[in-house]
Amino acid sequence: QVQLVESGGGLVQPGGSLRLSCVVSGFTLDYVAIGWFRQAPGKEREGVSCISLTDGSTYYAKSVRGRFTIARDNANNTWYLQMNSLKPEDTAVYYCATEHDYIPAGVRTSPANYDYWGQGTQVTVSS
Numbered sequence: 001q002v003q004l005v006e007s008g009g010g011l012v013q014p015g016g017s018l019r020l021s022c023v024v025s026g027f028t029l030d031y032v033a034i035g036w037f038r039q040a041p042g043k044e045r046e047g048v049s050c051i052s053l054t055d056g057s058t059y060y061a062k063s064v065r066g067r068f069t070i071a072r073d074n075a076n077n078t079w080y081l082q083m084n085s086l087k088p089e090d091t092a093v094y095y096c097a098t099e100h101d102y103i104p105a106g107v108r109t110s111p112a113n114y115d116y117w118g119q120g121t122q123v124t125v126s127s
Contacts, residue, residue: 002026002116004096009121012086016125020081022096022118031098033107035059035114036070036081038092038123047109048094049081057107063089086125093120 008020020036035050049070050059060068069082079096097114099107108114 002031002098002100004098004116004118006094006096006118006121009094009123011124011126013127014087014125016086017082017084018086018123020083020094020096020121020123022079022081024077024079024096024098026116031100031116032102033099033114034070034079035097035099035107035109036068037095037097037111037114038090039095039120040092043092045095045111047111050107050109052103052107054102055105057105059107059109083123086123088125090123090125092123094123095120 003025005023012018032054033052036048037045038048039045048061049068051070067085071080095118097117100115
């Protein structure tokens with residue numbers, strides 16, 4: 001069992017920045033990928049940024065490319081999503097999730113492929 005706890009969401013003005021955190025813990029930390037996903041009201045959950053721990057492959061949704069960055073803190077099993085130049089359309093509940101099924105290359109980006117999920121943190125971009 002893997003536990004994930006997100007934090008860092010909140011209200012921010014357009015053009016502002018937020019850094020989301022995801023703390024990963026559990027008996028076996030053998031996940032092969034981790035991703036950030038978001039879901040706005042009435043919309044499907046979508047991949048925002050995902051990274052493979054096997055080969056380092058990264059994915060950024062076109063809508064966030066150049067603005068968002070996924071990174072890690074090796075000391076405390078914490079992953080971050082740095083979000084800059086935020087737009088109103090970034091408003092959503094953001095989730096982190098881990099993938100535990102090995103693939104030789106690349107990274108999966110569909111929510112259906114991820115196994116363990118955090119509780120989500122609300123990000124609202126509004127003036």
